[in-house]
Amino acid sequence: MPLTAAKSAREILTGLHDLMARRASAQAKLDHVVDLIAEAMQSEVCSIYLLRNNKLELSATHGLRKEAVHVTRLAMGEGLVGTIAAEGRILNLAEADSHPAFAYRPETGEESFHSFAGVPIVRRESAIGVLAVQHADPRRYEEVEIEALQTVAMVLSELIANSRLVDGGRTVRTDSGPVRMAGLKLVTGMARGAAVFHEPRVSIEHTVADDTEAERARVYSAFRRMREQIEAMTREAEFGTAGEHQEILETYKMFAYDEGWSRRINEAIDSGLTAEAAIERVQQRTRARMQEIDDPLLQERMHDLEDLSNRLLRIVSGRMGTAAQTGLARDSVLIARNLGPAELLEYDRRRLKGVVLEEGSLTAHMTIVARAMGVPVVGRVGDIRHVASEGDTILVDGDHGTVVVRPTRALTNAFEQRMALSQKRRAEYASLKNLPSVTTDGERMTLMVNAGLAEDAAALHLAGADGIGLFRTEFQFLIAAQLPGRESQLRLYKQVLDAAGDKPVVFRTVDIGGDKALPYLTDEKDEAENPAMGWRALRLSLERTTLMKAQARALIEASKGRVLRVMFPMVSEPWEYEEARALFEEQLAWSKRAKKPVPKSIEFGAMLEVPSLAEMLDELLPRVDFLSIGTNDLTQFLFAADRADPRLAERYDWLSPAILRFLRRVVRQADAAGVPVRVCGEMGGRPLEAMALIGVGIGNFSITPAAVGPVKAMIRSLDAGAARARMEKLLAKPPRDMRKALHDWAKRHSVALG
Structure with a gap:
């Protein structure tokens, strides 16, 4: 076999260069190509399949039966060849027929060949064919051989495209009608602008x-x-x-x-x-x-x-000439397959109104930066670059994850009315910023915010919140290339505390692992089929105590002269809380001995997300200063329903009597022990759900900054005593539709639900 990928590829490329310069038919060139590759790679079979009429057709072969050429056809996704083309990936198999996608084609005579390797032939990001080699002996191909195949496939794409041997690529739509497209909500907000492509x-x-x-x-x-x-x-x-x-x-x-x-x-x-x-x-x-x-x-x-x-x-x-370099001449919506954080920062923020991506995810660096910039983003909008044309009007609804291309006047008017209503509501909520969260019968509720960035803390006063009820310390770990050191953590925590001023900040220790795995902390044994229930959060921290000790020292030193509030995530049993607290207290004692800065005092709390902890509250409550209920994880654990599974995302309602009864029991037990309870999670950020939580006895919330205004408006229109009385009756004999029953009651009593 060739010693290096470069040597084998160079040998083939030299032959291809000469071949492309010859005067010969396209088919003759393909026939020569497979012979050339087979000889250079000492391969018994080399075949080229090309996309024609949406089928992958065997177009040339060395080693298979010649009569199968232009006869054998596979659909995209069918067989090994169809799988490679559909998924754009490499297959390298010692035994081809052991793969679940294997499809036998008797006319090719390939039954005598065991090993198989295939790579996609790509043109303009789309697969236009497949290049495959086979041997009689069962073996996996070496990395250098695969590298050579990929290099040759790339050059082949030029030869094939120039010879017009395949179907044309995807074309831009030319119709002028409106197109509504659904995607993934990445950054909330609404925007209207002209389509601008990030880069040709x-x-x-x-x-x-x-x-x-x-x-x-x-x-x-x-x-x-x-x-x-x-x-x-x-x-x-x-x-x-x-x-x-x-x-x-x-x-x-x-x-x-x-x-x-x-x-x-x-x-x-x-x-x-x-x-x-x-x-x-x-x-x-x-x-x-x-x-x-x-x-x-x-x-x-x-x-x-x-x-x-x-x-x-x-x-x-x-x-x-990217759109950033040429400049945005008007209000624009940026369209890209994907976007890096640095490229986003190049754009004029006065003109950039929204971003639509074919890819993108909630954890992407670009998403974090866009959120800080206040730019709505919708991701996973497949084929947007082929549906929209430069200059088309685009409506971006980051609140619902939808995009409208070339909207009609009626659609645009309706969208602008919604935008105006949204702005009016934001102005109304902003007017409540400095007003207390007090019910009509005089009960004071506490509205705090969830945060994960230093910028979130800086915006705390703009939201009119009472503090930060959940600061997700893992965010710093998720965006770093390597494990953040104590000094790096110390700077962040001090920055957050300084920005919050005299308002309380509750730091949650790192909730990483599982579905928030870090490349620099992960090994093979960490992988699991259900990561949300796996090795994560406090379980990880108690095993890797060095990680938790560094965080404890950073939090202790950053809180110099102030009250440090810290809580531990995913506590399943009281002993886990005890171990975590003991570790913090050991670091506090060390800091005092070392004459390091220390907090005025430390308040310790636990997060109730795992239902088992509710059965041990009599043991836990005497040791905690506060209890936080994480409704996002608690719901999926109570119902055994993975919240990441789209089939279950809407199936289990937060207003289910099962959840509300569970929460009422926890609140009553905590009240009897004199321990304050706070709800952290999306449930508390929705006015109707927050009203129900008040009905079961909760008066302390930690929610997104955007939810503070709507929830405060609800609180200021609510009679808390009446809500609790109504909830008692509903939970004693639950109606078929709890959500409708609560909504109807709120409407009759003029409760502001937004």
Whole structure:
């Protein structure tokens, strides 16, 4: 076999270069190509399947029966070849027929071949065919062989496209009618603007290099220019001093200087590719890796690398005209497949009204930055770049995760009325900012906010909240490239406390692991089918005590002279709380001995998310200063319903009598012990649900900043005593539809539900 991917690929590419220059039919060229690849890779079979009439047709082969050419056809997703094309991924199998997607085609005579390797032939991000090799002996192909196949497939895409051997790619829609598209809510808010594409696709015209050293010099020059741009953006980011956004940009910068990335591009040039083709080749490899990664956080790191690849490709091709560089001439909605945080920061915030992505996720760095900028974002809007045209009017509804392209006048008017109503309501809620959360019968409720960024703490006073009832300390861990040290944590916690002033802040210790896995803290034994119920939160912290000790010392020192309020997540039994508290108290004693700054006092709390803890409250309550109920996790655990499963997302109602009875029992037990109870989670941020919670005896909430106004308006229109009396009757004999019963009661009593 060839010793290196570069050697085998270069040998084939040289032959392909000569072949493309010949005067011959497209079919003759394909027949020569499979012979060339088979000989260079010492392969018994080499086949090319091309997309024609939405079927993958065997178009050329070396080793299979020639009579099967143009006869054997597979649908997208059918068989091994169809799976590769549909999913855009590589298959490398020692025994082809052991794969669940294997489909036998007797006319090919392939039954005598065991091993199989196939790679997609990609053109403009879509698979247009598959290149496959086979051997009689069962074996997995070496990495260098797969690398060579991928490089050759890339050059083949140029030959195939130029010869018009496949169906045309997806075309932009030309109809002028409105199109409504659903996506994923990433950043809330509503926006209207003209469609602007983040970047025109750089089409690679030449893949085979004439002079590899000249191509290498072009890449080196592009790397230098790209790094200068990243350094400039890092310096100019308008997010103040230390904070999460700077850490995001530092992580982004780390990729820009990654030697492994530049080395892989160099290796691709060594194989005979042009600078543009080498960057695209490595980018395709990154995309293939992303499809194999289940960890969403690691996928976001890959998205950052892809973002940089696009930037490098534009520089080396001399096509730097992104919408950010050319400037936004009017109110705009940005459209992109994906977007990196640094690229988002390049846009004029006065003109950028919204963002629509074909990909994107809630944990993406770009999402975090967009939320801080106040820009609505809807993600996972498939094919948006092929539905919308430059300049089309786009309506973005980040509250519901929908996008309307080319709306009619009626749709636009209705949308603008909703926007105006939303702005009017926000103004009404803002007028309540400095008013107390007091019911009509004189009961004072406490409205605090959930936070995870330093910027959230800075905006605390704008929300008119009583403090931060849940500061998610794991956010700093989720966006960092490596484990944040004690000093880094200390700076963040001090910044949050300073921003909150005299208002209380409750820090939740890190809730990582499980479905919030960190690449730098994860190994194979950590993987689980149901991560929400796995090795996470306090379970992880009690095993990796070094992590918790560092956080404890940072919190203790940051709270110098103030009250430190700390709570532990996912407590299942009292002994877990006891161990966590003892660890904090040991660090407090150490800090005192070392003459380090210490808090005036520490208040300890536990989060009730796991139902088992409710059965042990008699043991726990005498030891805690407060109890926080995490309704998001509690609901999924009570109903054994994974909240990440879309089939179950709407099935179990927060206003179910089962939940309300459970909460009433907990509140009564805590009240008897003199322990305050707070609800943290989305349930408390909805006016009707918050009214029901008041009805079971809860008067302390920690909710999103945007929910403070609507919930405060509800509280100021509610008779708490009447609500409790009504809830007692409803829970004694639950109606068929508890939500409707509560809504009707609220309407009769003029309770403001928004």
